Amino acid sequence: MISLWQAHVSFAMIIFLVLPSFGLPRISRIVLLAALLAVSFISPDGLSFAAYLRSYIDDLAITTLVFMAWGCLRRLDMLPPARGKTGVLILFAAMAVVLYPATLGMSDLDPYRFGYSPRPMLILFAALTLGLFYLRNGLAVLMLASATLAFIAGIKPSQNYWDYLVDPLLGLYCCGALLMLAVRWMYRRSNKRRTAMSDQIKSA
Known part of the structure; x- marks a missing residue:
C-alpha cells in the first residue's frame, strides 16, 4: 500500500x-x-x-521523495532557498558514483551488499548527518534522517539501506546538476578573462 x-x-x-x-x-x-x-x-x-x-x-528512495517535496514547496513559494544545496548535489552524486558502477560489475567491490547488514553504514551516516547539522545544511540533514528513520521503520519493501538513500533518478539529477554548475562556472570565468583582457587592451 x-x-x-x-x-x-x-x-x-x-x-x-x-x-x-x-x-x-x-x-x-x-x-x-x-x-x-x-x-x-x-x-x-x-x-x-x-x-x-x-x-x-x-x-524512489526516501531521499528523492524528500528532495522533490522540497522542490515542490520551493516552486509554491512556501520555503526559502536551501542552504548548501551544492553540498547536497555533491553528496548524492558521490553516493551514486560509488554505488552504481560497482553494481554494474565495473569493480570487484560491491557496496550494495553492505546495505543488508548496515550497522557500519548507519554509524557512518549518523556521523555525517551530525556534521551536516553542524554546518547547518538542513536539507541534507532532513534527507538523510528521513531515509534512516524510514529504513528502521521498514516502510519500503526493500531490506537494503541503499534503496532508502539513493536511486538512479536522484544520482543522475545530481550528477547532471553538478555538470551544469561546472559549465556555468567555466563560462563565467572565461567571460571575466575576456573582459579583463579587453580592458587591458583598451588601457594600453
Whole structure:
C-alpha cells in the first residue's frame, strides 16, 4: 500500500517539477499539483499512469521523495532557498558514483551488499548527518534522517539501506546538476578573462 501511494505522489511531484510554472499564482500552482495527483489515478487500460511510471523508475528512495517535496514547496513559494544545496548535489552524486558502477560489475567491490547488514553504514551516516547539522545544511540533514528513520521503520519493501538513500533518478539529477554548475562556472570565468583582457587592451 505504501509503495502504491508513493508511486502516485512521485508521479505528481515529478510532472509538477518538470512542467514550467507558466507564471501562475500560488493558488493555481497548488491546484495544478493536486490535479496531477488526481491524474495519476487515471487508468486508461487498467493500469494507472502512476503504475506506468513506476514500471520505468521503480520505487524512489526516501531521499528523492524528500528532495522533490522540497522542490515542490520551493516552486509554491512556501520555503526559502536551501542552504548548501551544492553540498547536497555533491553528496548524492558521490553516493551514486560509488554505488552504481560497482553494481554494474565495473569493480570487484560491491557496496550494495553492505546495505543488508548496515550497522557500519548507519554509524557512518549518523556521523555525517551530525556534521551536516553542524554546518547547518538542513536539507541534507532532513534527507538523510528521513531515509534512516524510514529504513528502521521498514516502510519500503526493500531490506537494503541503499534503496532508502539513493536511486538512479536522484544520482543522475545530481550528477547532471553538478555538470551544469561546472559549465556555468567555466563560462563565467572565461567571460571575466575576456573582459579583463579587453580592458587591458583598451588601457594600453
